[in-house]
Amino acid sequence: MFSNRIKDVKASEIREILKLTARDDIISFAGGLPAPELFPVKEMMEVSRFVLEKMGREALQYSPTEGYDPLRDHIARRMKLSGVNVPGDAILITSGSQQGLDFSGKIFLNRGDVVLCESPSYLGAINAFRAYECQFREIETDDKGMVMEDLERALRETENVKMIYVIPDFQNPSGRTWSLERRKGLLELANKYNKPIIEDNPYGDLIFEGERIPSVKSLDTKGLVIFLGTFSKTFCPGLRIGWVCASPEILNKYIMVKQSADLQCNSMSQREISVFLDKYDLDKHIERIKVVYKKRRDLMMESLEKYFPQEVSWTYPSGGLFTWVIVPDHIDTKRLLEKSLKTIKVAYVPGASFFPNGGVNNTMRVNFSTMADDKIVEGIKRLGDLLKKEISL
Amino acid sequence: MFSNRIKDVKASEIREILKLTARDDIISFAGGLPAPELFPVKEMMEVSRFVLEKMGREALQYSPTEGYDPLRDHIARRMKLSGVNVPGDAILITSGSQQGLDFSGKIFLNRGDVVLCESPSYLGAINAFRAYECQFREIETDDKGMVMEDLERALRETENVKMIYVIPDFQNPSGRTWSLERRKGLLELANKYNKPIIEDNPYGDLIFEGERIPSVKSLDTKGLVIFLGTFSKTFCPGLRIGWVCASPEILNKYIMVKQSADLQCNSMSQREISVFLDKYDLDKHIERIKVVYKKRRDLMMESLEKYFPQEVSWTYPSGGLFTWVIVPDHIDTKRLLEKSLKTIKVAYVPGASFFPNGGVNNTMRVNFSTMADDKIVEGIKRLGDLLKKEISL
Numbered sequence: 001m002f003s004n005r006i007k008d009v010k011a012s013e014i015r016e017i018l019k020l021t022a023r024d025d026i027i028s029f030a031g032g033l034p035a036p037e038l039f040p041v042k043e044m045m046e047v048s049r050f051v052l053e054k055m056g057r058e059a060l061q062y063s064p065t066e067g068y069d070p071l072r073d074h075i076a077r078r079m080k081l082s083g084v085n086v087p088g089d090a091i092l093i094t095s096g097s098q099q100g101l102d103f104s105g106k107i108f109l110n111r112g113d114v115v116l117c118e119s120p121s122y123l124g125a126i127n128a129f130r131a132y133e134c135q136f137r138e139i140e141t142d143d144k145g146m147v148m149e150d151l152e153r154a155l156r157e158t159e160n161v162k163m164i165y166v167i168p169d170f171q172n173p174s175g176r177t178w179s180l181e182r183r184k185g186l187l188e189l190a191n192k193y194n195k196p197i198i199e200d201n202p203y204g205d206l207i208f209e210g211e212r213i214p215s216v217k218s219l220d221t222k223g224l225v226i227f228l229g230t231f232s233k234t235f236c237p238g239l240r241i242g243w244v245c246a247s248p249e250i251l252n253k254y255i256m257v258k259q260s261a262d263l264q265c266n267s268m269s270q271r272e273i274s275v276f277l278d279k280y281d282l283d284k285h286i287e288r289i290k291v292v293y294k295k296r297r298d299l300m301m302e303s304l305e306k307y308f309p310q311e312v313s314w315t316y317p318s319g320g321l322f323t324w325v326i327v328p329d330h331i332d333t334k335r336l337l338e339k340s341l342k343t344i345k346v347a348y349v350p351g352a353s354f355f356p357n358g359g360v361n362n363t364m365r366v367n368f369s370t371m372a373d374d375k376i377v378e379g380i381k382r383l384g385d386l387l388k389k390e391i392s393l
Numbered sequence: 394m395f396s397n398r399i400k401d402v403k404a405s406e407i408r409e410i411l412k413l414t415a416r417d418d419i420i421s422f423a424g425g426l427p428a429p430e431l432f433p434v435k436e437m438m439e440v441s442r443f444v445l446e447k448m449g450r451e452a453l454q455y456s457p458t459e460g461y462d463p464l465r466d467h468i469a470r471r472m473k474l475s476g477v478n479v480p481g482d483a484i485l486i487t488s489g490s491q492q493g494l495d496f497s498g499k500i501f502l503n504r505g506d507v508v509l510c511e512s513p514s515y516l517g518a519i520n521a522f523r524a525y526e527c528q529f530r531e532i533e534t535d536d537k538g539m540v541m542e543d544l545e546r547a548l549r550e551t552e553n554v555k556m557i558y559v560i561p562d563f564q565n566p567s568g569r570t571w572s573l574e575r576r577k578g579l580l581e582l583a584n585k586y587n588k589p590i591i592e593d594n595p596y597g598d599l600i601f602e603g604e605r606i607p608s609v610k611s612l613d614t615k616g617l618v619i620f621l622g623t624f625s626k627t628f629c630p631g632l633r634i635g636w637v638c639a640s641p642e643i644l645n646k647y648i649m650v651k652q653s654a655d656l657q658c659n660s661m662s663q664r665e666i667s668v669f670l671d672k673y674d675l676d677k678h679i680e681r682i683k684v685v686y687k688k689r690r691d692l693m694m695e696s697l698e699k700y701f702p703q704e705v706s707w708t709y710p711s712g713g714l715f716t717w718v719i720v721p722d723h724i725d726t727k728r729l730l731e732k733s734l735k736t737i738k739v740a741y742v743p744g745a746s747f748f749p750n751g752g753v754n755n756t757m758r759v760n761f762s763t764m765a766d767d768k769i770v771e772g773i774k775r776l777g778d779l780l781k782k783e784i785s786l
Binding site for chain 1: 394395396397398399402403404405412424426427429430432434437438441442445446449450451452453454455456457487488489491492495499500501502503504506517520521523524525555587589625629630631632633646648649650652653654655656657658659660661662
């Protein structure tokens with residue numbers, strides 16, 4: 001009765017874990033949730049009242065598929081932070097960047113086509129692409145991004161490569177950031193082989209230290225880079241407002257797909273965010289978020305150092321929400337999670353599902369943005385103890 | 394570079410016409426827009442303030458894919474109006490019913506599979522399904538719905554039929570409503586051939602006269618009917634809140650697809666509608682809408698009678714937003730629209746795009762809900778005069 005593709009669509013392991021960990025007695029490093037105590041609730045009340053008072057009818061009516069023009073203009077201006085100079089009509093508003101991922105699959109992938117992605121890569125993207133019956137070739141990564149030699153090998157050897165999917169800033173799940181050199185290398189290869197690049201950038205604004213590295217899109221010379229952005233991590237995720245920035249021919253495909261997928265994004269939320277950007281300083285708000293997240297990152301790093309056994313390693317994220325933990329080969333983090341939830345009430349996301357072709361079972365994604373300070377210390381302490389026991393088994 | 398399916402996705406003709414007709418000097422019968430002067434803007438201000446004050450953080454945070462439970466329960470209760478008895482967890486919240494259509498294609502259709510649909514059928518559904526590279530077999534219709542003999546013939550003769558798509562209440566574009574007998578006949582055939590039915594029901598609540606006929610879903614015995622509903626026509630479309638109601642196994646596929654498509658619907662809008670349903674009487678609100686729409690329908694029918702030439706016929710809709718006009722064979726309504734926009738500044742939607750396999754060029758969809766009374770009379774008068782001239786050519 002069902003389509004073939006539906007066999008390949010799995011329930012997101014993260015969402016399933018999140019359901020288990022919604023209970024108050026669990027210390028959860030599983031989510032990628034922004035800290036709700038930082039949401040600008042008061043400002044939203046102001047903004048929401050303003051929108052309904054000044055343009056209530058438009059806010060509740062159908063509106064153009066492309067999005068609310070003043071919001072598109074705001075986003076275009078903000079794209080300059082990533083080094084990209086575009087007008088508002090280079091932007092399509094989407095339901096979070098997840099919808100941009102789904103549309104990318106729909107637009108580029110035939111059955112059997114190959115996506116090149118980082119190893120590991122974002123689970124939500126893997127699931128979105130999989131619904132279009134594609135294959136994945138995982139490209140080796142190190143602390144500077146994809147290993148270019150492996151990427152070139154893949155481009156040379158693999159038939160039906162249709163796109164290269166990357167998260168260059170504070171990657172989900174690894175927390176790592178690509179160097180400028182690698183970004184240039186990626187673009188050179190994409191140009192040479194004429195392959196579109198999907199640059200997924202939900203965390204770029206959440207930089208804690210150092211200089212912001214220009215986005216891959218900012219280096220784009222042939223219009224091959226499709227940039228996916230979102231307000232989910234810098235403003236709030238509940239309104240489901242993200243965007244696609246791409247060259248006209250490509251963006252036009254996204255617009256047509258948006259039309260048949262759900263007509264348009266929420267007219268009211270688009271106006272609320274746009275008015276928020278008129279009235280308030282989003283960058284100031286982001287600064288406030290970063291102070292908290294950086295502190296939690298520091299606390300997480302200290303706690304890992306202090307409580308985790310020496311056989312375990314992890315990445316040092318200079319922004320974003322996650323660190324990536326590698327435990328000894330013989331420990332299966334999926335099985336460990338069951339034990340962890342039951343005995344020490346600590347949750348994380350087992351790393352296995354971030355490898356589309358499987359085979360790596362000794363990693364975990366650990367979020368540091370959601371839990372309060374004392375819970376970070378306590379949770380890592382408990383997890384460290386559990387790991388020590390496992391290692392000595 | 395692009396996928397094969399993208400060649401089949403067309404920009405919606407309606408949306409393109411809507412862009413042309415957004416100007417104030419055009420009398421437009423093209424949109425399917427609810428009348429914005431009836432939106433409960435004041436109540437929304439109240440509701441929006443309440444949601445942010447009482448549950449601001451949750452309203453701005455990620456939330457479950459399935460939807461906000463109190464809203465799902467509200468919808469389940471409202472499904473009783475369509476004769477359906479289900480619990481809240483039979484409901485998935487979607488971004489309008491358009492997203493339900495897209496997901497239906499994704500879940501059921503492989504390349505080359507066949508969708509059985511009414512002739513004519515809803516353009517937005519045709520485009521959504523087309524993105525999954527399907528074929529259409531149009532089933533003959535009359536004033537009582539699909540002609541059962543033709544449906545059975547199609548089921549018997551056609552290979553790879555994967556679903557039957559119908560809009561039984563105040564159909565878009567024809568304005569016609571299926572009889573109870575035909576609904577029973579449809580279900581019998583679906584059961585016999587074991588085919589899922591997509592019952593698209595955006596207009597059911599907008600009934601002007603007579604008894605409400607039970608939905609196809611209410612007659613479902615084998616869990617084969619997937620019901621798509623929406624608040625777009627009864628509350629407001631800008632919030633993009635619709636739903637899917639289906640049996641557990643099938644609904645689970647929709648939930649997984651929702652997860653990979655855009656994670657979830659807007660957390661805040663879901664709460665706003667839910668609180669609106671707590672605090673206000675939606676049925677009373679719908680009564681107010683119906684009084685206005687019925688009056689406009691009557692005015693439209695009178696004006697058609699008075700000003701349209703006798704060679705032209707149209708349907709009498711007992712609810713919904715549209716009437717369907719059939720002009721003499723030799724008039725191509727697409728070409729006529731250009732003339733109409735230029736000379737008399739009246740817009741409608743040419744009927745051709747509602748026939749997925751093409752070939753019918755002498756029909757038009759005429760909306761009666763959006764324009765104020767005087768514009769309905771004036772627009773139909775002008776269009777009648779133009780048609781008289783065309784016919785005498």
